[in-house]
Amino acid sequence: MLSDSIRNIRTIAKRELMGYFNSPVAYVFIVIFLLLNGFFTFMLGGFFEIGEASLARPFFNWHPWLYLFLVPAAGMRLWSEERRTGTLELLLTMPVAAWEAIVGKFLACWLFLAIALALTFPVVATAMYLGSPDVGATAAGYLGSLLLAGAYLAVTVMTSALTRNQVISFIMSVVICFFLIFAGWEQVTSLAVRWAPDWLVNTIAAFSVMPHFTNFQRGVVELRDLVYFISVMVFSLFTTSVILRNLRGA
Amino acid sequence: MITVENLVKEFGPKKAVNNVTFSVQRGEILGFLGPNGAGKSTTMRMLTGFFPPTSGKVTIGGHDIAENPIAAKKLIGYLPEAAPCYSDMTVRGFLAFCAEMRGLSGRAIDDAVNRVAGLCFLESVLHQSVDTLSKGYRHRTCFAQSIIHDPEVLVLDEPTDGLDPNQKHEVRQLIKRMGEKKAIIFSTHILEEVEAVCSRAMIIDRGTVVANGTPSELKAKAEGAGSVTLRVFGTAAETVKSRLSSLMVAGKVSVSSGNNAVNARVFPRDKNVNGELAKAVAELTVKEGWKFDELHTEEGRLDDVFRAITLPDTVKARND
Ligand SMILES: Nc1ncnc2c1ncn2[C@@H]1O[C@H](COP(=O)(O)OP(=O)(O)O)[C@@H](O)[C@H]1O
Ligand SMILES: [Mg+2]
Numbered sequence: 424m425l426s427d428s429i430r431n432i433r434t435i436a437k438r439e440l441m442g443y444f445n446s447p448v449a450y451v452f453i454v455i456f457l458l459l460n461g462f463f464t465f466m467l468g469g470f471f472e473i474g475e476a477s478l479a480r481p482f483f484n485w486h487p488w489l490y491l492f493l494v495p496a497a498g499m500r501l502w503s504e505e506r507r508t509g510t511l512e513l514l515l516t517m518p519v520a521a522w523e524a525i526v527g528k529f530l531a532c533w534l535f536l537a538i539a540l541a542l543t544f545p546v547v548a549t550a551m552y553l554g555s556p557d558v559g560a561t562a563a564g565y566l567g568s569l570l571l572a573g574a575y576l577a578v579t580v581m582t583s584a585l586t587r588n589q590v591i592s593f594i595m596s597v598v599i600c601f602f603l604i605f606a607g608w609e610q611v612t613s614l615a616v617r618w619a620p621d622w623l624v625n626t627i628a629a630f631s632v633m634p635h636f637t638n639f640q641r642g643v644v645e646l647r648d649l650v651y652f653i654s655v656m657v658f659s660l661f662t663t664s665v666i667l668r669n670l671r672g673a
Numbered sequence: 674m675i676t677v678e679n680l681v682k683e684f685g686p687k688k689a690v691n692n693v694t695f696s697v698q699r700g701e702i703l704g705f706l707g708p709n710g711a712g713k714s715t716t717m718r719m720l721t722g723f724f725p726p727t728s729g730k731v732t733i734g735g736h737d738i739a740e741n742p743i744a745a746k747k748l749i750g751y752l753p754e755a756a757p758c759y760s761d762m763t764v765r766g767f768l769a770f771c772a773e774m775r776g777l778s779g780r781a782i783d784d785a786v787n788r789v790a791g792l793c794f795l796e797s798v799l800h801q802s803v804d805t806l807s808k809g810y811r812h813r814t815c816f817a818q819s820i821i822h823d824p825e826v827l828v829l830d831e832p833t834d835g836l837d838p839n840q841k842h843e844v845r846q847l848i849k850r851m852g853e854k855k856a857i858i859f860s861t862h863i864l865e866e867v868e869a870v871c872s873r874a875m876i877i878d879r880g881t882v883v884a885n886g887t888p889s890e891l892k893a894k895a896e897g898a899g900s901v902t903l904r905v906f907g908t909a910a911e912t913v914k915s916r917l918s919s920l921m922v923a924g925k926v927s928v929s930s931g932n933n934a935v936n937a938r939v940f941p942r943d944k945n946v947n948g949e950l951a952k953a954v955a956e957l958t959v960k961e962g963w964k965f966d967e968l969h970t971e972e973g974r975l976d977d978v979f980r981a982i983t984l985p986d987t988v989k990a991r992n993d
Contacts, residue, residue: 446761516753520742
């Protein structure tokens, strides 16, 4: 029953989210996220020097790199901790389908990241105050940033199901997410085209988050970019369910 | 309520559970005995749908756990061996979460939490965080979780492990009370527990069921079960032995003397005849006018049966 599924997902997500806010780690995480955001935007991004009060470049530009470490840190425990403490056995013998548990955990952590992202709003307010940034483009940037976090998080959910060790889960997801950036990062692709055929570089780059994320940054919301991010999430979460099944079938 | 047919679980080349078949009805408490590594936990994990079996079939209340897992799992309460709990929650929060996962909502959640907290003596720690609990409390918290939805089927993997003697006693009483209306299977390696609680016991060794019956049926399999012990004063050992041997129902008789008493042990000729031997011995004692201060029938000890059945294999396994 769909209503049962929604109910299960909500119960699991609620527990997980409360887990975040019941521990100081969540607040430390948010503070670090905001500090780094401010640092990158104002110091490295040259928000003040550019002279245009646009958010696109200085603010969102850093998110693929910022998330590279912060998202795996936030999600690394999702399944590995269940495996380590044995609560996996409790959870999966309750009347709940594995996919419901996976989605519930994913949504909880995604919501947590969304809250952290929403708290960057003072940056936007500053920009609004200093100039008149394109509100639509800013919204697109936020949407892209949220989807990017979701894609990384889905990868982290997958790696956390692979091991009972959070640190290993963290490292694996950083490596995969790094590949997702690297394959389509302009600095890399512009070098790669010198010795590899265009079609190859473009094909590999198409798997990367970068070309898709850059579109959002420019204020363009295109269906194929949405499809890309959603595919990464669905694929990773589906793989998670396969991993969990194999774990028990061993 | 629980039926298990030809259940097999292989881990690589190793058969952890080998062709196990049994069933548990409502109102029955099945004690699941076996040495460490016998396959008790693995069997329970298949019953509760955590491990899919390599082959074989499990149905809970008519629902096949492989084909209709959600319906089957709804009927089950499960206490895993490690008694895992979410340690970042309070006891109340944890139990409320489990209640919600079991489909309860609103007031029903609070009522259920309070009910199981009472049954499992958790009232004093309800607001404490799970990770600050002592082992016994954590164990009981997980136990409480298993009965929060008043399930028809209870699967308990070593429910009294890590409890002190008083708590053990309470938990046994609780299981026994609940067993009147539920189908319960619980594993243990404490034999007195089986006698105290179970209506039926099953011994499993290296994945295979080696004995299955009521505790008294199992005890009757013990060596020496059904023999009669007698202690007589002031009569010669030879006389006692010859008189006892002349009884119709008596088989082998052994005597030993010391402290001017004679200890005699009479084995029945036919092991399946109950009670006859003690009566015959008592009549003889009176007729002969022997002074005695002890006369009783050995019931047989579950320990002996357990060791006799499982020891050779354990030794073999160690030597492999
Ligand atoms: N996940 C697993 N992977 C491989 N072997 C396992 C696994 N779980 C249990 N076993 C093996 O199966 C056998 C039975 O274990 P278990 O069911 O835990 O025994 P018991 O609960 O009776 O002590 C043991 O030899 C154990 O090593
Ligand atoms: Mg066990």
